[in-house]
Amino acid sequence: MSDDDDFLALLRHIKEQRGFDFTGYKRASLVRRVQRRMSMVGLPTYEEYLDRLMLQPEEFKELFDTTLINVTSFFRDADAWEHLREELLPPLLKGRDGQPVRLWSAGCASGQEAYTMAMVLAELLGVEEVRERVKIYATDIDEDALAQARQASYTATQLETVPGDLAEKYFEAAGDRYVFRKELRRSVIFGRNDLVQDAPISHVDLLACRNTLMYFNAETQAQILNRMHFALRPDGILFLGKAEMLLSHSTSFRPIELRRRFFQKVATEPRDRRALVPPILPSPLPGESHDVARLRAAALLSSAAAQVVLDATGRLSVVNNRAMHLFGLTTRDVGRLFQDLEMSYRPVELRTHIDDTLAERRSTWLRDVDLARGHADPVSLDIQFVPLTDDEGATLGLTIIFNDVTQHRQLQRELEHANRQLETAYEELQSTNEELETTNEELQSTVEELETTNEELQSTNEELETMNEELQSMNDELQYTNEALRDRQDEVDRLNAFMSSVLSSLNSGVAVVDSDLRVLAWNARAEDLWGVRTDEAVGQHLLALDIGLPLDQVRAPLRVQLAAEPVGPQSFVIDAVNRRGRSLQVRVTLTDIRNHGATAPVAVLAMEVVNAEGRRADATA
Ligand SMILES: C[S@@+](CC[C@H](N)C(=O)[O-])C[C@H]1O[C@@H](n2cnc3c(N)ncnc32)[C@H](O)[C@@H]1O
Structure with missing residues (x-):
C-alpha cells in the first residue's frame, strides 16, 4: 500500500471509531499534524500508528489534541469587534426591535469568542436585556475545548486582550484565575456540533465562524457555507476570520466590510434585472435629409453590439449586421413574427422577457447567456431589452441589444x-x-x-x-x-x-596470662623448658597446655594472684619433668600487673629450675 492509501486507511478508522471525518480538511496541514503526533510517540509509519490506535484507544484523545488547533483569544482582531459593536450591531438590534436575537459562534474552541459576543451585546443592551432576549450558541467538535469553555475560567495572560474596564465588569477573580460572570454565562449555550456533518442552528442573526473554515478544503468549505447560508436570517451577518475571504462564494454572501470580513446573506434567487430610464427613439428631425437618415441606419447596422428591433406587433423590423452574423438571420427574416424565429427561444427563451419588458415599460437585462456557434468559439452575452415609446408614451416596439461580454x-x-x-x-x-x-x-x-x-x-x-x-x-x-x-x-x-x-633475655621461663588464664606471652626459655613453641602456646588456656609442670598446683595461687584484691608476689617450688623427660625442681614466682583498674589484671609466671638446695640450676642440665 502507498503512503497515501495508509493515510486514508487511518482517516477511515478515525471516522468509523470516533465519527470524526477528517477527509474534508486541507491535506498538507493535516498530514503535518498527524505526523507530528506520530513522531511524539516514536512511530514512523501510518500503519504502525493505526495499530497503536487500535490497541490503545486513549491515543485518539492525544491525536485530536494535536490535529484540532484551538488557538483563540478574547476580542481577536479587535478592530473587527469594534466595527461590529459600533456599526453593524446597532441597526441589526434596532431591526429586531425587542425580538429574540440569536448568535452562533461556530468553532468556538475554549469559549473566548462566545464570551466576547456576550460582552459586546451587554455593552449595547445591558446585562438584563441580554439575559432576556439574547441566546449565544457556541459549538465545536472538540469536547475537551467545550469542557474548558463551560468552565469559563481563564488565566491573567488570557485576559490580557479584554479591555480593562470590561475585564473588571464581566470577570470575577477566583484564586489566580478569572471567571466570566454567571448572569451573562447563562445566555451562552455550549454544545458539540460538527460543521461537516451536523445540522446547523437556524434563524441566526450573527454567525461568527472564525479561523475554522480555513482548515477545510474548498469543496468542504462550500458545503459548510451552504449550511451557514441556511442558518442565517435573510439579513443575517456572517463574521469570518481575517484570512478568510469568501471571494469564491460571492453569490450567496456579499461583503459588507470586506477588510474586516463581514458578509451579508444574499437571497438565493438573484434578480438580474436592472431598471434603466427607457430611451425614446429619436423622432425624425424636421428637415432631416435622406442622407442623414441613411447615415443613422448605417450607424445602427454597423454597431459592434448585435441588435434587433421589433415593432409593436412583434415583427422583426430592423436587424443589424452583427445580429445577422450571430443568429444566422437574413434580410428575408425582416417582417416575420419574432416568435417564429429560432433566436426567440434558442439559446434562451426571450419571449417572456419581451412580454415582461413591454408590460413593465422599463429596460430589463438577462445576463450570462452562453451562445454555442458550431465550429466557432461560444460567446457569452448580456442581453438588454429596451421598450421603445413615442413622445406621448405610446409603445412603438422594442429593441434587443446583445452585448458580447x-x-x-x-x-x-x-x-x-x-x-x-x-x-x-x-x-x-x-x-x-x-x-x-x-x-x-x-x-x-x-x-x-x-x-x-x-x-x-x-x-x-x-x-x-x-x-x-x-x-x-x-x-x-x-x-x-x-x-x-x-x-x-x-x-x-x-x-x-x-x-x-x-x-627472651630472661633466664627463667616466663608465661603471661590474662584473667581467663589465656596465654598472652611465652618466652624462649619457656619454649626450651617445656618443648612448646610460642605460636603453639599464645592464645591457649594455660591449664590446657601439655607441659611437664603440674599446672593443677599452679591454678589456685594463680586465681589468688588475679583476684580483685591485689596480693604480693607468691613463690613456691614444685617437682616437674622437662621436655627431655628429666625430673627437676622448678621455682614458680607469680606476680601481677594492674593498670589502675582500667583493664583486668594479668599474671606473670616466672619458672626457674633450682637444685636440691633451692638454688638456681642450669635448666638444660
Ligand atoms: C483555531 S480555532 C478558532 C477559534 C475561534 N473561532 C477563533 O477564531 O479564535 C478552530 C476551532 O475549530 C474547531 N473545529 C475543527 N473542525 C471542526 C468541525 N468539523 N466542526 C466544528 N468545529 C471544528 C476546532 O476544534 C477548533 O476549536
Whole structure:
C-alpha cells in the first residue's frame, strides 16, 4: 500500500471509531499534524500508528489534541469587534426591535469568542436585556475545548486582550484565575456540533465562524457555507476570520466590510434585472435629409453590439449586421413574427422577457447567456431589452441589444481563479501560522519543563556538593585518626619488640596470662623448658597446655594472684619433668600487673629450675 492509501486507511478508522471525518480538511496541514503526533510517540509509519490506535484507544484523545488547533483569544482582531459593536450591531438590534436575537459562534474552541459576543451585546443592551432576549450558541467538535469553555475560567495572560474596564465588569477573580460572570454565562449555550456533518442552528442573526473554515478544503468549505447560508436570517451577518475571504462564494454572501470580513446573506434567487430610464427613439428631425437618415441606419447596422428591433406587433423590423452574423438571420427574416424565429427561444427563451419588458415599460437585462456557434468559439452575452415609446408614451416596439461580454467573463473567471488561489494561499498561511503558534506554545511548555528539571538538577547538585564537602571533611578526620592509630601501632610494635627482647633475655621461663588464664606471652626459655613453641602456646588456656609442670598446683595461687584484691608476689617450688623427660625442681614466682583498674589484671609466671638446695640450676642440665 502507498503512503497515501495508509493515510486514508487511518482517516477511515478515525471516522468509523470516533465519527470524526477528517477527509474534508486541507491535506498538507493535516498530514503535518498527524505526523507530528506520530513522531511524539516514536512511530514512523501510518500503519504502525493505526495499530497503536487500535490497541490503545486513549491515543485518539492525544491525536485530536494535536490535529484540532484551538488557538483563540478574547476580542481577536479587535478592530473587527469594534466595527461590529459600533456599526453593524446597532441597526441589526434596532431591526429586531425587542425580538429574540440569536448568535452562533461556530468553532468556538475554549469559549473566548462566545464570551466576547456576550460582552459586546451587554455593552449595547445591558446585562438584563441580554439575559432576556439574547441566546449565544457556541459549538465545536472538540469536547475537551467545550469542557474548558463551560468552565469559563481563564488565566491573567488570557485576559490580557479584554479591555480593562470590561475585564473588571464581566470577570470575577477566583484564586489566580478569572471567571466570566454567571448572569451573562447563562445566555451562552455550549454544545458539540460538527460543521461537516451536523445540522446547523437556524434563524441566526450573527454567525461568527472564525479561523475554522480555513482548515477545510474548498469543496468542504462550500458545503459548510451552504449550511451557514441556511442558518442565517435573510439579513443575517456572517463574521469570518481575517484570512478568510469568501471571494469564491460571492453569490450567496456579499461583503459588507470586506477588510474586516463581514458578509451579508444574499437571497438565493438573484434578480438580474436592472431598471434603466427607457430611451425614446429619436423622432425624425424636421428637415432631416435622406442622407442623414441613411447615415443613422448605417450607424445602427454597423454597431459592434448585435441588435434587433421589433415593432409593436412583434415583427422583426430592423436587424443589424452583427445580429445577422450571430443568429444566422437574413434580410428575408425582416417582417416575420419574432416568435417564429429560432433566436426567440434558442439559446434562451426571450419571449417572456419581451412580454415582461413591454408590460413593465422599463429596460430589463438577462445576463450570462452562453451562445454555442458550431465550429466557432461560444460567446457569452448580456442581453438588454429596451421598450421603445413615442413622445406621448405610446409603445412603438422594442429593441434587443446583445452585448458580447465573452472577454469580460473570461477575465472575470481568471480573476476569480486568481482570487481563489490567493484566498487559499492566505488561508494556508494563516493556518500554518496558527500551527506555529500551537507548536510555539508546546515548545514553551517544554522549555518550562526543562527549566523546572534544570532547577531540580541544580538543587540536587547543590545537595551533592554539600554532601561532598561533608564527606571530604570526614575523610580528613579519618585520615588524621588513621595517622594517630598508625603512630599508636608503631608505639605498640616498639613496646612489643621491647617486651619480647626483655622476655627472651630472661633466664627463667616466663608465661603471661590474662584473667581467663589465656596465654598472652611465652618466652624462649619457656619454649626450651617445656618443648612448646610460642605460636603453639599464645592464645591457649594455660591449664590446657601439655607441659611437664603440674599446672593443677599452679591454678589456685594463680586465681589468688588475679583476684580483685591485689596480693604480693607468691613463690613456691614444685617437682616437674622437662621436655627431655628429666625430673627437676622448678621455682614458680607469680606476680601481677594492674593498670589502675582500667583493664583486668594479668599474671606473670616466672619458672626457674633450682637444685636440691633451692638454688638456681642450669635448666638444660
Ligand atoms: C483555531 S480555532 C478558532 C477559534 C475561534 N473561532 C477563533 O477564531 O479564535 C478552530 C476551532 O475549530 C474547531 N473545529 C475543527 N473542525 C471542526 C468541525 N468539523 N466542526 C466544528 N468545529 C471544528 C476546532 O476544534 C477548533 O476549536
